[in-house]
Amino acid sequence: MHRSKLPDEGITIFAQMSALARKLNAINLGQGFPDFTPDKTIIEHIRQAFLNSTHQYAPMKGNEKLRHVLAEKINYFQKTNLTENNITITAGATQAIFCAITAFVHPGDEVIILDPGYDSYRPSVLFNSGVPAPVLSTPPLFKPDFNKIKDAITDKTRIIIVNTPNNPGTHIWTKQDWETLAEILSDREDIIVLSDEVYEHIVFDGRKHVSVLSIDGLKQRAIAVYSFGKTFHATGWKIGYAVALEPVIIEFDKIHQYVVYAVNNVMQEGLASYLEWVKQTKGFDSLDQSHFFEKKRDFLYNALTNTRLKPIKPEGTYFMLADYSALSQKSDMEFVIDLAHQIGVVTIPLSPLFINPPENLRMIRFCFAKREETLQQAVEKLSLL
Ligand SMILES: Cc1ncc(COP(=O)(O)O)c(C=O)c1O
Structure with a gap:
């Protein structure tokens, strides 16, 4: 038999739950993807790129116009001084995360992963013979526990992974949070901060996304990763980018x-052209998705408060957690399967998003990046609970 490099990994919970939704023809509020299409203008820019641009390899770091306009965008929002040299276009944020971990983790190095978190962090560390060091965050929004983070740092710590706005916790890191981390890491310049900021444009109630790239004491050793899939409602495109100062x-x-080597060149040309158009016509502020998703958040939140589920109001992202302990004492996996069969709504159990799930966790995650009618139908079914 071939020896597995990831013996404990199965099929991700997202793929499992999406397959269940298809099998039962249920409403899928599980996996994080919209059920609506991207803006027509962006499709038109990409169509033109298909007709007019080169179909050969892009430069290794990516299309120069795209990297330039992205540097301008980040400088605009985060008051940074980045150039195109600080940006590399990747095949989605997932590839950027994998490359960042692979670039810095040597066998035996520890990587602090805030639990719960996005599911690709842990296997990427293991693949590189690194050691995941999970640190439990504080429910219900799973905000970082800085005392626990401090205690988890050892001589072998090589990376800490932060995700803001946070999936699945749905909190966002404030400037104060970042400054606390900078203080903790002030005598450990060898520790890289990998900051997953794919939901940067989805922050609610007037909050602002603060990037690690703007934080003194952290920006020199930071890598921030982003996803066009999340920003433009097109998760299937699998294009994103990594941003870091030299030499990182x-x-x-x-x-x-x-x-x-290099990512789909035609898509890059189309995205460069679209972002340049956005800059010149509507301004970078128009990329913000907060208002659009806040309406969906409020709709689902208000509806769930009328059920025996206890929703936790998200600060950002297009996810919402809910406590189901008033309804059932079954495990979250059993509960989501029952829910799918009984009322035809698929959600995600929270425990698979932990490395060390706490006992008796009674929480599920909803994705509300859905059309009004989808949310309406789901809410009608959920109101039966
Ligand atoms: C926190 C987080 N990071 C990264 C990703 C992956 O982004 P991409 O599809 O661009 O690889 C996701 C997708 O759900 C996510 O939720």
């Missing part, structure tokens, strides 16, 4: 060039 981005690129 140079080490990142050494891995990136051998994982994918």
Whole structure:
């Protein structure tokens, strides 16, 4: 038999729950993808790129116009001084996360992962013979526990992974949070901060996304990763980017060039043209999705408060957690399967998103990046609870 490099990994919970939704023809509020299409203008820019641009390899770091306009965008929002040299276009944020971890983790190095978190962090560490060091965050929004983070740092710590706005916790990191981390890491400049910021444009109630790239004491050793899929309601495009200062981005690129070399050139040309158009016509502020998703959040939140589920109001992202302990004492996995069969709504159990799930966790995650009618139908079914 071949020896598995990831013996404990099965099929991700997202794929499992989406398959269940298809099988039962249920409403899928599980996996994080919209059921609506991207803006027509962006499709038109991409169509034109297909007709007019080159169909050969892009430069290794990505299309220069795209990297330039992205640097301008980040500088605009985060008051940074980035250039295109600080940006590498990747095949989605997931590839950027993998390359960042691969670039810095040597066998035996520890990576602090805030629990619960996005599911690709842990296997990417294991694949590199690193050691995941899970640190439990504080429910119900799973905000970071800085005392626990401090205690988890050892001589072997190489990376800490942060995700803001946070999936599945749905909190966002404030400037104060970042400054607390900078203080904790002030005598450990060898620790890289990998910041997953794919939901940067979805922050509610007037909050602002604060990037690690704007934080003194952290930005020199930071890698921030982003996803066009999340920003433009097109998760299937699988294009994103990594941002870091030198020399960090140079080490990142050494891995990136051998994982994918360069990303789909036509898509990059189309995205560059669209973002340039946005800059010149509506301004970068128009990329913000907060208002659009806040209406959906409020709709689902208000509806769930009228059931025996206890929703937790998200600060950002297009996810919402809910406590079901008033309804059932079954495990979250059993509960979501019952829910799918009984009322035809698929959600995600929270415990698979932990490395060390707490006992008796009675929480599920909804994705509300759905059309009004989908949410309406789901809410009608959920009101039976
Ligand atoms: C926190 C987080 N990071 C990264 C990703 C993956 O982004 P991409 O599809 O661009 O690889 C997701 C997708 O759900 C996510 O929720």
